[in-house]
Amino acid sequence: MSKSIMRMMYFPVSVIAIYVVVFAIAPDRAFLAVKGSWIILSKVIIPLGLVFVLMTALNIFLKPSSIAGFLGKGAGVKGVIFSMSAGIISTGPIYAWYPMLKELKEKGAGYSSIAVFINSRAVKPFLLPVMISYFGYLYVTVLTVFTITGSLAAGYLTGVLTEEKESD
Amino acid sequence: MKIAVSSDGLDLNAKVGFRFGRSKYFIIVDYDTMEFEAVENPGASSQQGSGAQAVVLVISKKADTVLTGYCSPTAIGHLTSKNIQVVDGVKGTVGQAVQMYKTGLAQKQSGSKFMPEKKYNKINRAVLVNALRISARQFVRLLPVLIGVVLLIGLFNSFMSKELLSSVFSGNIAKDTFFGACLGSIFAGNPINSYVIGGGLLKYEISMFAVTALIISWVTVGIVQLPAEITALGKKFALTRNVVSFFLSLVIAVFTVLTVNIIGG
Numbered sequence: 001m002s003k004s005i006m007r008m009m010y011f012p013v014s015v016i017a018i019y020v021v022v023f024a025i026a027p028d029r030a031f032l033a034v035k036g037s038w039i040i041l042s043k044v045i046i047p048l049g050l051v052f053v054l055m056t057a058l059n060i061f062l063k064p065s066s067i068a069g070f071l072g073k074g075a076g077v078k079g080v081i082f083s084m085s086a087g088i089i090s091t092g093p094i095y096a097w098y099p100m101l102k103e104l105k106e107k108g109a110g111y112s113s114i115a116v117f118i119n120s121r122a123v124k125p126f127l128l129p130v131m132i133s134y135f136g137y138l139y140v141t142v143l144t145v146f147t148i149t150g151s152l153a154a155g156y157l158t159g160v161l162t163e164e165k166e167s168d
Numbered sequence: 169m170k171i172a173v174s175s176d177g178l179d180l181n182a183k184v185g186f187r188f189g190r191s192k193y194f195i196i197v198d199y200d201t202m203e204f205e206a207v208e209n210p211g212a213s214s215q216q217g218s219g220a221q222a223v224v225l226v227i228s229k230k231a232d233t234v235l236t237g238y239c240s241p242t243a244i245g246h247l248t249s250k251n252i253q254v255v256d257g258v259k260g261t262v263g264q265a266v267q268m269y270k271t272g273l274a275q276k277q278s279g280s281k282f283m284p285e286k287k288y289n290k291i292n293r294a295v296l297v298n299a300l301r302i303s304a305r306q307f308v309r310l311l312p313v314l315i316g317v318v319l320l321i322g323l324f325n326s327f328m329s330k331e332l333l334s335s336v337f338s339g340n341i342a343k344d345t346f347f348g349a350c351l352g353s354i355f356a357g358n359p360i361n362s363y364v365i366g367g368g369l370l371k372y373e374i375s376m377f378a379v380t381a382l383i384i385s386w387v388t389v390g391i392v393q394l395p396a397e398i399t400a401l402g403k404k405f406a407l408t409r410n411v412v413s414f415f416l417s418l419v420i421a422v423f424t425v426l427t428v429n430i431i432g433g
Contacts (some may be wrong), residue, residue: 008309012316018323023428029326037322040364041315052307060299091306094393096401105401114401115409119416120388122359130360134367141418142427147384150420154388157416158409 018065044131083113084151094118112159119151169199171269172231174222174261178262186237189219195262196229197413199270204262205229216426219243226252228325235265238294257294317361321368337374348378349417350387353410354392362386376428388413 023030090097101114123144124131131140174185175193180202185191192212197204207229211221223246226234233253258265337344352362366379389410390397397406417430 008312012312015316015319015323019319022323030323033319033322033326035322036325037319040318040321040368052303056299060295077320094390094397098396102400105247107225110400111405114405115412118409119388119413120386124359124387127363131363134363138432139424139428142431143380143383143424144422146424146427149390150384150416154409154412154416157412158405161408161412162405 048130069145079110079113080116080155082150083116083155084120084148087117087151088125088148089122090117090121091126094121110159111162112155115158116151119154120148122147124149169233169234170229170231171197171199171235171266172226172229173265174198174209174234174236175206175262177262180204180266181261184235184237184258184260184262188234188236188239188243189222191222191236194222194225194229196231197262197266199232199266202266204230214376220246223247233269235269238298240298241295294335299310313358314360317364321364324368325371337369337378339375341375341377344375344378344419345381345418348374348381348421349414352382352417353389353414355386359383359387376425377421378388380424381417384420385414385417388417 019030020032089102097117101109101117105111105114128140135143173195174188174191175182175195176185176191176197178193180195180197182193182195185193189209191209191210194207194209195204196207207225209218209222209225211218211225219240219242223243226247227250231252233255234247235255235258237256237258239247239254239256244256247254255269259266260268273368336349355362355365362383366383369379369382370376391410394406394410397410
C-alpha cells in the first residue's frame with residue numbers, strides 16, 4: 001500500500017476505531033450514530049454521481065497549459081478575469097497547483113492574479129449539486145457571487161500588501 | 169538531435185512506457201547514431217509532481233523530441249514551450265518507436281504525410297480515458313475522508329446536545345462567525361466535507377454566519393498547507409494572503425447571510 005493511500009486512510013480508520021470503542025461502551029448510541037450516518041450518506045449519493053460526471057467533463061476540457069498561459073499574462077483586468085475563471089474551473093487539491101503557480105510567479109505573474117486564482121477556488125462548479133442539496137439555491141447563488149467578489153478583493157489586497165512593498 | 173523515449177526498461181528492446189511522468193526510465197537516443205543512454209525517472213515513484221520531474225529531466229538532457237504512450241496536457245505545455253516536440257500514442261519497443269519516428273520524419277521531410285488524421289482520434293480517446301481515470305482517482309481519494317466525516321457527524325449527532333454546542337457557539341453572531349472561520353482555517357481537504365459539517369451544524373441551530381465563514385475559510389485559508397504555500401510562493405505572500413482571506417471570510421459570511429435574509433424575507 002502506497003504512503004498516500006495509507007495517509008488517506010488514517011482519518012476513516014481512526015473514526016472506525018472510535019466506533020469500535022463506542023460500540024463497546026454505549027452500543028445504543030453507536031447504532032444511532034450508524035443510522036444517522038447512513039441517512040447523511042444517502043442524501044449525498046445522488047449529487048455525488050452528478051459530481052463525477054462534471055469532474056470528468058472538466059478533466060476533458062480543462063487544459064492546464066492554457067490556464068498557465070492566461071495566468072502568465074497576469075497584468076490588467078483581463079489577467080484578473082482569466083485568473084478567476086481558471087481558479088473556478090481548476091480541480092484537485094491546491095497543493096497540486098503550487099508547482100505551476102511557482103513557475104508562473106517566476107515567469108512574472110502578479111501576486112494579485114495568483115491570490116485571485118487560489119481564492120476563487122472556493123467556487124466549485126462541480127460541487128454545486130451537493131451544496132444546493134444542503135443549503136438551497138438562493139443561498140448558494142448569493143454565496144457564489146460574494147465569493148467571487150471576495151476573491152477579487154483578496155487579490156487586490158494581497159497585491160497591494162506584497163508586491164508594492166517588494167518593488168521598493 | 170536527441171529523442172527521449174519513456175521506457176519500462178534500460179535498453180532499446182524495452183517497451184515504451186505508457187505514462188510520460190510515471191515511466192521508470194527514459195532512453196535518450198541519438199537520432200543519427202542510435203547511441204543511447206538510459207536514465208532513471210525520479211518522478212516514477214513520486215506521489216505528486218511526477219510529470220514535472222520528468223519534464224525537468226527531459227529538458228536537462230537537451231532532448232528535441234519526446235516519444236511516449238500518454239503525456240498530460242500540462243507536461244505537453246511545458247515541453248512545447250521549450251520547443252520540444254511531443255509524440256504520444258506510441259507503442260512497441262523503444263527501438264521500434266525511434267525507427268518509426270525516423271521513418272515518419274523522413275516521409276514528412278520528403279513531402280508525404282507523416283501522422284495522418286487518425287492520430288487525432290487516438291489522442292482524443294486517450295484524453296477521454298485519462299479524464300475518466302483522473303476523475304475516478306479524485307473520487308476514490310475523496311471517498312474515504314468523506315465517509316470518515318459522515319461517520320463522525322453521525323457520532324457527533326448521537327452524542328451532541330444543544331446545550332453542549334451552545335457552550336462552544338454562544339449565540340453571539342460575531343463570536344460564532346469568528347469561531348466558524350477558525351474551524352474552517354484549521355480543517356483542510358475536499359470542500360464537500362465542509363458542506364456536510366455545515367449542514368450538521370445548522371441542525372443544531374448554529375448561526376448561518378458561522379457556517380458560511382466555515383465554508384469559505386475551508387478553501388481560502390489553509391493552515392495545514394501553509395508550509396507548502398510558503399515554499400512555493402514565499403512567506404510574505406502566503407502569510408498575507410491567508411490573513412487577508414481569513415478576514416474576508418468573515419465579511420463574506422456577513423454579507424451573504426444578510427443578503428439571503430433580505431431577498432428570502
